[in-house]
Amino acid sequence: MTELSNGNTKVHIPSDNQLRNLSRVTAILCGNWRASLLAHSLWEFHNYQLYCTVRADDGRANRHRIDGITGPQTFDKIRIYVSIRKNERQEEGLVHELLHANLIPLGYPRFWIHDHGESEKFTLAGGIINLADHIPMLRAYLSLGYFAGRFLGPSRPLNKREARVDRDLQQIADKLTTPDGYLTQISAYLSSYNIRYEPIYLAEIVVKQRSESATGTTRKGPD
Numbered sequence: 001m002t003e004l005s006n007g008n009t010k011v012h013i014p015s016d017n018q019l020r021n022l023s024r025v026t027a028i029l030c031g032n033w034r035a036s037l038l039a040h041s042l043w044e045f046h047n048y049q050l051y052c053t054v055r056a057d058d059g060r061a062n063r064h065r066i067d068g069i070t071g072p073q074t075f076d077k078i079r080i081y082v083s084i085r086k087n088e089r090q091e092e093g094l095v096h097e098l099l100h101a102n103l104i105p106l107g108y109p110r111f112w113i114h115d116h117g118e119s120e121k122f123t124l125a126g127g128i129i130n131l132a133d134h135i136p137m138l139r140a141y142l143s144l145g146y147f148a149g150r151f152l153g154p155s156r157p158l159n160k161r162e163a164r165v166d167r168d169l170q171q172i173a174d175k176l177t178t179p180d181g182y183l184t185q186i187s188a189y190l191s192s193y194n195i196r197y198e199p200i201y202l203a204e205i206v207v208k209q210r211s212e213s214a215t216g217t218t219r220k221g222p223d
């Protein structure tokens with residue numbers, strides 16, 4: 001990211017690579033102006049750190065990843081990576097992954113899980129958070145004009161425990177549609193599985209990183 005300083009105005013300029021990533025996303029969403037607008041604002045919100053890869057359809061699930069969280073209170077530059085499969089559901093697949101990332105500016109907490117990445121609890125926590133995210137995401141997805149039946153791609157059937165989590169979360173679905181309700185409910189739910197966690201509010205971090213990169217290089221212009 002380059003920054004131009006013009007007097008007291010600070011202008012951030014995205015790199016060519018960041019612009020290419022935005023074009024890749026908006027080209028897929030060009031048939032839906034609301035989804036394009038969402039992608040554009042998300043890209044700007046994340047300081048242009050939103051990267052998208054379109055892979056050949058190998059039957060594997062689409063993904064999104066948040067990079068830059070190094071601990072519950074330590075952060076590198078926050079970057080969002082979305083990887084989707086090139087298939088007939090790629091538009092909905094992309095919107096789905098973007099809506100996960102969109103929970104950040106909406107003020108939903110993310111969770112740091114106090115366990116190592118290969119542990120059963122870590123996997124379970126990831127599954128709970130993923131299923132919990134889908135509840136507020138689905139409402140946004142429908143409001144963009146997409147069909148509920150294409151919100152999820154074909155995936156393996158849920159195992160017994162995942163099915164139970166899904167059922168439990170559906171019962172508290174209404175309470176998950178606000179950031180505060182989501183925090184209260186998911187915190188309690190993680191605790192019920194003895195999962196140790198810390199909520200992280202990434203929106204604050206992303207905004208702080210923007211202003212940090214803005215200070216220091218700003219020069220005052222002539223009065």
Ligand SMILES: [Zn+2]
Pocket residue numbers: 096100130134
């Ligand atoms: Zn998902």
